[in-house]
Amino acid sequence: MAGGFVSQTPGVRNYNYKLTPKVFITCFIGAFGGLIFGYDLGISGGVTQMEPFLEEFFPAVHKKMKSAHENEYCRFDSQLLTLFTSSLYVAALISSLFASTITRVFGRKWSMFLGGFTFFVGSAFNGFAQNIAMLLIGRILLGFGVGFANQSVPVYLSEMAPPNLRGAFNNGFQVAIIFGIVVATIINYFTAQLEGNIGWRISLGLACVPAMMIMIGALVLPDTPNSLIERGFTEEAKKMLQSIRGTSEVDEEFQDLIDASEESKQVKHPWKNIMLPRYRPQLIMTCFIPFFQQLTGINVITFYAPVLFQTLGFGSKASLLSAMVTGIIELLCTFVSVFTVDRFGRRVLFLQGGIQMLISQIAIGVMIGVKYGTVGTGNIGKSEANLIVALICIYVAGFAWSWGPLGWLVPSEISPLEIRSAAQAINVAVNMFFTFLVAQLFLTMLCHMKFGLFFFFAVFVFIMTIFIYLMLPETKNVPIEEMNRVWKAHWFWGRFIPDEAVGVSAAEMQQKSV
Numbered sequence: 001m002a003g004g005f006v007s008q009t010p011g012v013r014n015y016n017y018k019l020t021p022k023v024f025i026t027c028f029i030g031a032f033g034g035l036i037f038g039y040d041l042g043i044s045g046g047v048t049q050m051e052p053f054l055e056e057f058f059p060a061v062h063k064k065m066k067s068a069h070e071n072e073y074c075r076f077d078s079q080l081l082t083l084f085t086s087s088l089y090v091a092a093l094i095s096s097l098f099a100s101t102i103t104r105v106f107g108r109k110w111s112m113f114l115g116g117f118t119f120f121v122g123s124a125f126n127g128f129a130q131n132i133a134m135l136l137i138g139r140i141l142l143g144f145g146v147g148f149a150n151q152s153v154p155v156y157l158s159e160m161a162p163p164n165l166r167g168a169f170n171n172g173f174q175v176a177i178i179f180g181i182v183v184a185t186i187i188n189y190f191t192a193q194l195e196g197n198i199g200w201r202i203s204l205g206l207a208c209v210p211a212m213m214i215m216i217g218a219l220v221l222p223d224t225p226n227s228l229i230e231r232g233f234t235e236e237a238k239k240m241l242q243s244i245r246g247t248s249e250v251d252e253e254f255q256d257l258i259d260a261s262e263e264s265k266q267v268k269h270p271w272k273n274i275m276l277p278r279y280r281p282q283l284i285m286t287c288f289i290p291f292f293q294q295l296t297g298i299n300v301i302t303f304y305a306p307v308l309f310q311t312l313g314f315g316s317k318a319s320l321l322s323a324m325v326t327g328i329i330e331l332l333c334t335f336v337s338v339f340t341v342d343r344f345g346r347r348v349l350f351l352q353g354g355i356q357m358l359i360s361q362i363a364i365g366v367m368i369g370v371k372y373g374t375v376g377t378g379n380i381g382k383s384e385a386n387l388i389v390a391l392i393c394i395y396v397a398g399f400a401w402s403w404g405p406l407g408w409l410v411p412s413e414i415s416p417l418e419i420r421s422a423a424q425a426i427n428v429a430v431n432m433f434f435t436f437l438v439a440q441l442f443l444t445m446l447c448h449m450k451f452g453l454f455f456f457f458a459v460f461v462f463i464m465t466i467f468i469y470l471m472l473p474e475t476k477n478v479p480i481e482e483m484n485r486v487w488k489a490h491w492f493w494g495r496f497i498p499d500e501a502v503g504v505s506a507a508e509m510q511q512k513s514v
């Protein structure tokens with residue numbers, strides 16, 4: 001396939017490449033990095049519903065759950081239980097900051113390896129847990145693993161991919177996340193039916209499988225040309241670029257990588273530099289995109305779909321089944337993004353998905369409000385409950401082709417090399433912080449805000465859709481080391497980007513294109 005594309009940004013270059021099996025296989029294996037995050041996201045909600053698990057570690061919650069309940073909204077409210085789920089995200093937040101140095105100094109693959117390794121040890125602690133301490137240590141190790149993987153994998157994929165298929169390749173990370181969630185939900189469905197403690201032990205212990213996949217994957221993966229150049233392996237970088245692009249004529253792209261690396265060498269302290277005015281657009285985006293991604297409210301569904309469905313009056317088996325259905329829908333709909341993100345662009349998906357989520361959230365809020373009111377008592381009939389599940393699926397589909405994959409893609413592709421690792425660490429840290437907050441506060445919020453919770457998230461979805469419309473330039477098809485030109489051309493961000501940052505002058509650009 002030839003690498004021609006029509007760019008909307010003036011001066012953005014056009015590189016030679018073929019879609020090689022090597023780049024495909026490499027990105028396929030690299031995307032495994034999303035599996036550990038997904039497995040964990042999917043497993044916790046189900047495990048915290050298993051009675052033997054609650055009896056063993058959270059007897060008070062178990063008692064409350066069994067006792068007669070007058071108020072559906074407050075049935076599962078327990079800070080300790082949510083701490084089990086959310087402690088992981090605090091650990092991930094901390095490790096992503098360390099991961100940024102490892103990713104930059106030793107290469108992307110070693111962060112991935114470390115991620116797999118710590119996740120592996122964490123899964124053993126959890127699977128064999130005898131007490132709360134083992135359970136929490138396990139969670140924290142899992143969190144370290146997720147932080148390392150989420151910091152390195154999206155950058156790895158974005159750097160390996162040919163520029164005009166970067167969106168599709170990077171979305172492999174989200175596909176792996178959702179695949180992990182779905183597999184975990186299916187495992188929970190079966191283990192929940194086992195007697196005694198064996199069920200939750202299998203669910204938590206099986207986290208070792210995706211962990212091993214990443215560890216082995218990272219060992220066989222090559223590093224990206226960008227990272228090789230950054231670390232001084234210029235010859236190897238050129239060979240790597242030629243082999244992943246399937247042509248020896250990579251001079252132009254290679255030169256851009258060298259230039260980017262030269263420029264990045266001027267920057268001694270990525271953490272200090274990202275605060276400079278010229279990196280303001282990247283700083284704002286890497287803070288706001290993950291913040292907004294979590295404020296879509298998606299993890300209310302991811303973590304608590306079974307709880308939510310039980311609140312709606314479903315039995316516990318039916319709840320797990322419905323959670324499985326929403327997971328499968330999310331997986332299928334993520335492919336819509338894979339196949340369209342490089343054609344229609346990031347903005348179209350963000351805007352369409354945002355509007356779809358907004359409408360469905362309002363409808364869910366209204367329906368639950370009408371049925372349960374503010375008191376939290378009442379009965380939801382079967383057909384109404386099914387309608388709510390359908391609305392949840394529409395909401396999940398909207399997320400699946402917009403904020404889900406793009407929340408990882410866009411931050412990984414908008415920063416120049418000199419601040420890329422730091423920016424991605426900020427992205428992960430902010431994402432994890434708000435994942436933690438939502439996980440920690442959801443049950444309490446549901447208990448106090450009741451159906452208003454859905455309107456709460458809807459307000460944020462409205463704001464983020466406007467934000468994208470006004471502030472995010474289109475980045476499809478733009479080579480990653482050429483991204484400064486996109487910011488320079490933006491109506492608002494342009495003022496922050498100095499002329500030197502776009503490399504060549506306008507006159508030079510014209511000469512080159514002749």
Ligand code: BGC
Pocket residue numbers: 041174177178181293298299302403404405407408431435
């Ligand atoms: C988000 C997670 C979410 C997952 C599945 C990811 O992109 O970062 O917080 O749980 O998608 O919906």
